[in-house]
Amino acid sequence: MRFAPAAAVGLGLFLALSASTAFAQEAAVPFDMTGERGPTADQKPSEGNSGTATPTTTQVEQKPVVKPPARRYIVSAPSLMLEGEVASRSFPIYLTKDEAAGADALNLGYSNAVVVAPEASRLTVVINDVPVGEMPVQSAEGTKEVRLNLPAGLLRPGINRVTFNATHRHRTDCTIRSTYDLWTAVDPARTFLTLPDAPTSRLQTMDDIPAIGVGPAGQTKFIMVLPEMGQPAATNALMRLSQGLAMMAKMPNQTFDVVDTMPATLGAGELAVVLGTAGDLAPILPRLPATAASSAVATFVDAPAGNGKVLAVSGPDWPSIESAVEGIVSPIDRPLGVMREALSVRQRNAAEMPLVSGETTLTLAALGVRTGEFSGRRFRTGFDIGIPSDFYADAYGEATLLLDAAYAPDVLPGSHFDVYVNGNLASTVPFNSRNGGIFRHLPIRVTMRHLRPGPNRIDIEAILLTEADAVCAPGASALQEPRFALFDSSELRVPNFARIGQMPSLAALSGTAFPYNGQTDPAALYLDRLDSDTLSTGATFLGRLAVSGGRALQVRPESSALAIGDRNAILIGTLSQLPPLVLSQTHIAAESASTWGAPVAGDNQRAGTQEAIDEWQSRVRGGAWRSQVAAFQTWLQETFDISFSSLRLLPGEEQEVVPDDSAQFLIAQGDSPDHTATWTVLSAPTGASLKAGMAAVAQDARWQQLDGYATLDDKASDSLDTRQVSRARFVPTQPWSFSNMRLIAANWLSSNILSYALAFCGLSLLLGMATWGLLRRFGRQS
Incomplete structure (x- = not known):
């Protein structure tokens, strides 16, 4: 039997040789034997005499091309983190009639921290106050995708609100510190509504423009196709139309890209807008209505490549185009002198944001906070309010939060309420009773120093300490017995505060577009060149101001910065192209025009090294007394709440801004030469940096950071470098009283x-x- 393996190998070789010979003979067959072998899967028997062997042609069935389902992304932000033991975030989404009827499911992609206990943590999705899905939070190893079917009739044409609620509990820890390690991250690129039956051309009328939505990164982009980009006559129409489109969409992260050719494709959250005379648009837009050659036209037409629809604004000449633009903007523009009662509903949340302009009392129910019970250790909720541009009560003003709440008997003294204003601690109130209690309009004084013009976030946090958490027995973190309750009958009372504008103030500019939002005469707009980068920067900036101010701003393009005179002005261009007068009025160092962004030579590097050595020598020699001064300043601030800046007899001059190499974009504000108007400068070392920097600053998270008289955007940092104002000019905004x-x-x-x-x-x-x-x-x- 020891020859059996050899025999097996020989048999295998023989079978392989036989198979290869048979395959070669079959390949060498000189004619088709289909008639004798019968039809295959891709062939049909020949009609007529089946006994006759006739050659046949193989026919492959063409399968219909199935288009992937259309997606409407929901999260209008680059990322979404639901942090803490309880967290909630709402997003508005605008749907057309066909989209509301065709959406059948919601796809959700999320991941969470490893320490989250899935058996006691839940993630809930609510649409228009109707829960559509609830699941345990159990995706610590990567992003998990969940499909939630939607009931018929849930979505409606127009605004819909999608809310993500998360409840987290720690696996093993019961301390307050452990609650900061709990989070669920919702992936914006994997969270969307599916529209299997949505038409390819969604936008049909101007009312559908809010349905442009967002892309997978939470961005919204308007691609402005302007064939006559270099003509000054096109600038005014472009800037006016950009403001109107921005006010229609009202998305928090929207930008404008001005180009001279039609884009090949359009992605989610993008809309192409073609602007020009009929003669210039005919080569790039074959389906432009024939009436554009004789009258103003503003309508949606089919894109040349069949990629949906594009908005065409045209006419025989530029005056007629301007009238078409005005027909788009006028119906949505807020007349001058009409005060707003609320800020934009799509800036931060899906709820209304009331504008507090004086003595006001608002319940938490009116601010979007609902009554709720809580069984964990750190409860946090919040709301948004709007503050006018002429707010002037940051040094003495106090609001009062009248809290209606209750806590259980096992909550220990040492627990406390914390109130945060824009992320800054504004007030703390401890719990004093050992046997629980019910608060009825408990007054909590909230300092108003952290309020700023525009949207403001106020958070209420309750820190709850118990003996059970100190022991932290197994399963204690998952107990559901309520410890705390907050009632929506609580009130926020804001007293009368001083009303007067201050210039310069980039916070007022970003919050309410002050001072350009209330002027009757057009503001001067200077662009150093009419190219794609500069026009894109101007359109994005004015669109952002229009949304913040609630109305389209009147601007008048100027060909020379020196011709502006003493008028409110916006100046956009590279720093080397701006006149020295503009730099000096906005506190920008004149030498920065030639040094910002320039390559550093070897001699300059050696000089910079020597300057750094001298600076460090001075710093070391003066370190002893400087540390004492800093310690005294810290003690003065902590003990008496007094800063060195308040111990001054007269305000000092603003320091000149010298941008370093890491800065890619600059916004600065200053007075006109006679100190009666405001000049705002947007600049960068190159045109590409100008466009990229404005696109970055226009994102909602950074736009709300603008402050002081100058703000620089650093390429390597997520935060902005702001320079605070030392000497402000007061601008009356109210009748004298x-x-x-x-x-x-x-x-x-x-x-x-x-x-x-x-x-x-x-x-x-x-x-x-x-x-x-x-x-x-x-x-x-x-």
Whole structure:
């Protein structure tokens, strides 16, 4: 039997040789034997005499091309993190009539922290206040995708609200610190509505423009096709139309890209807008209506490549095009003098954001906060309010939060409420009772120093300590017994505050487009060149201002910066092309025009090294006394809430801004030469940096960081470098009244303590001298 393996190998070789020979003979057959072998899967028997062997032609069935389902992305942000033990975030999504009827499912992609306990943590999706899905949070190893079927009739044409609610519990830890490690990340690229039956051409009328939506990264882009880009006549129509489109869409992260050719394809969250005369648009838009040659036209037409629809705005000449643009913008524009009651609903949340312009009382129910019970350790909820551009109560003002809440008997003293304003701690109130309690309008004073013009976020946090959490027995973190309840009958009371504008103020510019949003005369707009980068920057910036201000701004393009005079102006261009007068008025160092972005030579590197050595020597020698001064300043701030900036008799001059090599974009603001108007400068070392920097700053997270008289965007940082104002110019915005002047004086004296002290001493001295004089004249001599 020991020859069996050899025999097996020989048999295998013989079978392989036989198979190869048979295959070769079959390949060498000189004619088709289909008639004898019968039809194959891809062949049909020949009609007529089946016994006759006739050659046949193989026919392959053409399968219909199935288009992938259309997607409407939901998250209008680059990322979405639901952090803490309870978290909620809502997003509005605008749907056309066909989209609302065709959407049948929601795809959700999410991941979570490893320490999240899936058995006690839940993720819920709610659409228009109807829960459509609830699942355990169990995707710690990667992004998990879940398909949620939607009931018929749930979605409606127009605005719909999609809410993500997360409840987290820790696997093993019961401390307050452990709650900061809990999170669920919703992937914007994998979270969308599926529209299997949606038509390829979704947008049909101007009312459908909000349905442009967002892309997989939460971005919205308008591609403005302008064949006559270099003509000055096109600039005014372009800027006006950009503001109108931005106000229609009202998306938080929208940009404009001005090009001279039609894009090959359009992605999700993108809309192509073609602007030009009929003669210039005919070669690139064959289906342009014939009436464009004789009258103004603004309509959706089929794209040349069959990629949906594009918005065409055309006419025989530019005056007629401007009238077409005005027909788009006028119906949505807010007339001058009409005050707003709420800010844009799509900036941060799907709920209304009331504009608080004076003494106001608002319930949490009106602010979008609902009554809820909580069984964890750190409860957090919040709401948004709007503040007008002329808010001036950052040094003395206090709002009051009247809290209706309850806590269980096992909650220990040391627990407390914290109130945050724009991420800054504004107030803390401890729990004093050991046996639980119910608060009815518990007053919590909230300082108003952290409020800023535009949207403001106020968060309420409850830190709950218990003996059970100190022991942290197995399963204790998953207990569902409520410890705390917050009632929506709680109120926020805001007192009257001073109303006067301050310039420069990039916070007011980003919050409400002040001072350009309230002027009757057009603001001057200077563009150093009419190319794609500069026009894109101007369109994105004005579109952002229109959404912040709630109305389209009137601008007048100027060919020369020196011709602006003493008018409100916006100047856009590379720093080397701006006149020295503009740089000096906006506190930008003149030498930056030639050094910003320029390559560094070897001699300059050696000089910079020597300057760095000298600076470090000075820093080391002066380190001892500087550390003492810094320690004293910290003690003064912590003990008496007094900063060195308030201990001044007269405000100092603004320091000149010298952008370093890491900065790619700059926004600066200053006065006109006669100090009666405001100039705003947008600049960068190159045109490409100008466009990229404006696109980055236009994102909602960075736009809300604009502050001071100058802000620089760093390529390597997510935060902006802001330069605070030292000397502000007051701009009256309200009719004169003694009450408002008293509040203005109170805030100014609170900001300038040394001036207040000197005024108090002077008045006391005058009072003493007057008393001495009266007693000497009318009093007793002995």
